[in-house]
Amino acid sequence: MNADLAVRRLCAGYGRSQVLFDVDLDLRGGEILGLLGRNGMGKTTLVRTVMGLLPTLQGRVEFGGQALTGLKPHQVARLGIALVPEGRQLFPNLTVQEHLTAFARPGRWTPAQLFDLLPALARRRGHLGNQLSGGEQQMLAMARALATNPRLLILDEATEGLAPLVREEIWHVLGVLREAGHAMIVIDKYVQRLLGLADRHVILEKGRVVWHGSSAALDADRAVWHRYLGI
Numbered sequence: 001m002n003a004d005l006a007v008r009r010l011c012a013g014y015g016r017s018q019v020l021f022d023v024d025l026d027l028r029g030g031e032i033l034g035l036l037g038r039n040g041m042g043k044t045t046l047v048r049t050v051m052g053l054l055p056t057l058q059g060r061v062e063f064g065g066q067a068l069t070g071l072k073p074h075q076v077a078r079l080g081i082a083l084v085p086e087g088r089q090l091f092p093n094l095t096v097q098e099h100l101t102a103f104a105r106p107g108r109w110t111p112a113q114l115f116d117l118l119p120a121l122a123r124r125r126g127h128l129g130n131q132l133s134g135g136e137q138q139m140l141a142m143a144r145a146l147a148t149n150p151r152l153l154i155l156d157e158a159t160e161g162l163a164p165l166v167r168e169e170i171w172h173v174l175g176v177l178r179e180a181g182h183a184m185i186v187i188d189k190y191v192q193r194l195l196g197l198a199d200r201h202v203i204l205e206k207g208r209v210v211w212h213g214s215s216a217a218l219d220a221d222r223a224v225w226h227r228y229l230g231i
Ligand SMILES: Nc1ncnc2c1ncn2[C@@H]1O[C@H](COP(=O)(O)OP(=O)(O)OP(=O)(O)O)[C@@H](O)[C@H]1O
Pocket: 014, 017, 019, 037, 038, 039, 040, 041, 042, 043, 044, 045, 046
């Protein structure tokens, strides 16, 4: 089964308040897609809808040729999509080690390999989720997602609110994942860093796709940055 994601004319929101309007998005296996847009434009809503955490109002989502629409989050996860959510959502009463073993599925990323990838976590393996620094929590959220050995990893603001050095460490890990051929959707405000990581980008404005293109095209068109990203 391939890891292609196809989002077609997706409409979603919260109750009667529609947030996404006819969103189209494609990701081919092994690609990295940057998902951009100012605050409140619908990026989190889009990835939560893909994960089955929010209902689809209209349109459809397919992964590896299989319809995701109507599936529960654990069913979407079982098909191979893992979300590193905004706010991390760790378990305060589980240790670092337990976070990795509780969700482990066979594949390349074993807990031992995750500790190699994220040595800061290895030093904290017996600590509880709520005893970690912000950066360690973020790394644990990433490691927990990777422990499921997903075919598609989605990261929602993974570098948000972190000190510059920790942020750099996260970008480094994302670079390693890129080298390993991981398909990813990355939501992040650091456009310059995202340009170096992602193959293509989609920009949302008020719940609609207003621009999509390659890193080279986005790098070359600063008017797009100004108009849609406010930078
Ligand atoms: N739980 C909720 N209930 C109702 N409306 C919500 C809820 N969460 C988000 N919204 C609204 O949905 C819209 C899109 O929010 P969303 O979080 O998807 O944006 P975003 O692009 O991810 O921005 P951010 O960078 O702030 O996370 C906003 O207008 C927001 O106020």
